[in-house]
Amino acid sequence: MSGVKQKAEPGTLYVVATPLGNLRDITLRALDILESVDIIAAEDTRTTLKLLNAYQIKGPKLVPYHEHNEKEKASLLIEKLLAGQSVALVSEAGTPGISDPGAYLIRLAHEKGLKVRPVPGPSAISTALGVSGLNLKNGFIFLGFLPSKRGERQKLLQQLKNEKRPFLCYEAPHRLKAMLKDALKILGPRRIFVAREMTKKFEEYFWTDLPSLLEKVKDNNPRGEFTLIIEGAPEKLTRQINPEERLRVFLNQGLSLKEAVKLVAEETDISRKEIYPLALKIRDSLLKKP
Helix, strand or coil, X not given: CCCCCCCCCCCEEEEECECCCCHHHCCHHHHHHHHHCCEEEECCHHHHHHHHHHCCCCCCEEEECCCCCHHHHHHHHHHHHHCCCCEEEECCCECCCCCCCCHHHHHHHHHCCCXXXXXXXXXHHHHHHHHHXXXXXXXXXXXXXXXXXXXXXXXXXXXXXXXXXXEXXXXXXXXXXXXXXXXHHHHCCCEEEEEECCCCCCCEEEEEXXXXXXXXXXXXXXXXXEEEEECCCCCCHHHHCCHHHHHHHHHXXXXXHHHHXXXXXXXXXXXXXXXXXXXXXXXXXXXXXX
């Protein structure tokens, strides 16, 4: 691809990634687009203005575009795009449309047949995963911000209890303690990777476990935005156990069919529904023995 300076094309929506904290993390192409578009739709105009001033960019009209005015402003921006103007969508930090406003506008632009172009760059997801050292060959799960309501949050964590892949989430400082309490209660003492204030002055990255992190923050007020990666459920060594052999042992010991099935399910992580027919077959074979 050419390294020539790029100018925004008419009637195009650009989804522009901006720095997480350090303003030097902006890409050259992002600067080209921000300088040449007609309109910049910004989640936080104050933050975006600091970025523009740092690189002496003047001219594009700044339009507030956040969760409270998203649908109203989206219609206005679509009108501008259809009229041939170019628009850059930026969030407060990172890549728009990922746990930030933007997805609605992007979807609407696609529906109207408008050109939507990415201008890739910083992302909290890839940044945190990249410095975690996790082996991601089997993938990971991204949860965004966990539900603020305790019941909904606990329900989600319960659904993830047996998930083997690591899961990543964002958390606000004022909700961190409550989230960690729920996670420890439901998931147990898992290891957790903490990325806080990424690329900013007081950034920190470290591995710990849920009990230790909860202990660390319980008596103080944590600051900054947190990106957390919780390890998936540990592989049980007992998964190597042959369920048929274990059922025979338990049934020979005089345990009831129900008790034997329950124990083997706990040892192997195989559902009782799957084990029950095998248990019936083994019990019948044992009863036929002289």
